[in-house]
Amino acid sequence: MRLSKLAPILAAAVFLAAFTTIAATPVAASENEEPVGNLAELMRAILFPNSNFLFDVQTTDPGAPPEAGSEDDRSASSLFSGIYTGWKVPQQAALALAEVEPLIMNAERKCENGKDAPVANEDYQKWAKQLTDVAKRIYAAAHEEDQEKVSDLTNELAGACEDCHAVYRKYQDRCRR
Numbered sequence: 001m002r003l004s005k006l007a008p009i010l011a012a013a014v015f016l017a018a019f020t021t022i023a024a025t026p027v028a029a030s031e032n033e034e035p036v037g038n039l040a041e042l043m044r045a046i047l048f049p050n051s052n053f054l055f056d057v058q059t060t061d062p063g064a065p066p067e068a069g070s071e072d073d074r075s076a077s078s079l080f081s082g083i084y085t086g087w088k089v090p091q092q093a094a095l096a097l098a099e100v101e102p103l104i105m106n107a108e109r110k111c112e113n114g115k116d117a118p119v120a121n122e123d124y125q126k127w128a129k130q131l132t133d134v135a136k137r138i139y140a141a142a143h144e145e146d147q148e149k150v151s152d153l154t155n156e157l158a159g160a161c162e163d164c165h166a167v168y169r170k171y172q173d174r175c176r177r
């Protein structure tokens with residue numbers, strides 16, 4: 001009697017455990033979430049340029065007036081690329097990094113060598129979150145227009161990139177532990 005009463009509870013527990021596992025692993029990509037590029041391309045397109053905008057804050061005050069005369073030598077394309085200037089540059093860069101985690105974690109993402117990106121690995125997940133965390137703090141500091149704070153946080157940002165790269169961006173057996 002006792003056992004049969006327990007059975008549905010056990011079944012529910014097993015069901016919940018299974019459900020928790022599903023929830024913890026990355027959700028399957030719907031059609032419009034299908035990755036366009038591999039992980040290296042994503043890094044080059046979003047993480048590399050945007051982190052460089054932030055590293056620039058260490059040496060250049062985004063609040064400083066633009067250098068005199070620079071407007072004259074702008075080509076049409078650099079005119080467009082220069083529409084958002086000053087503190088908007090690091091604010092936008094931090095935003096891009098703060099929101100990139102779902103793209104890094106996309107379950108369908110491949111690495112350049114054709115292997116699956118290690119999205120199921122806990123350390124990889126932890127380091128992707130670490131990147132989001134520091135990028136959010138940089139976003140806040142960039143809105144405070146605090147050059148020193150942003151500069152200090154870029155050291156943590158570099159650390160967030162490094163931690164994951166040390167394990168997964170190796171020359172041999174890349175994207176595997």
Ligand code: HEC
Nearest residue numbers: 039040043047048051111112124127128131161164168169
């Ligand atoms: C969660 C893990 C992780 C984080 C965080 C991470 N990367 Fe990467 N990165 C990788 C992996 C894995 C590769 C190798 C990808 C491949 O070979 O497809 C890589 C490759 C790269 C590449 C090389 C692309 C090439 O030309 O081969 C660059 C550049 C890069 N990352 C920049 C960054 C920057 C900048 C940051 C921090 C702002 C960062 N990454 C954060 C995992 C990460």
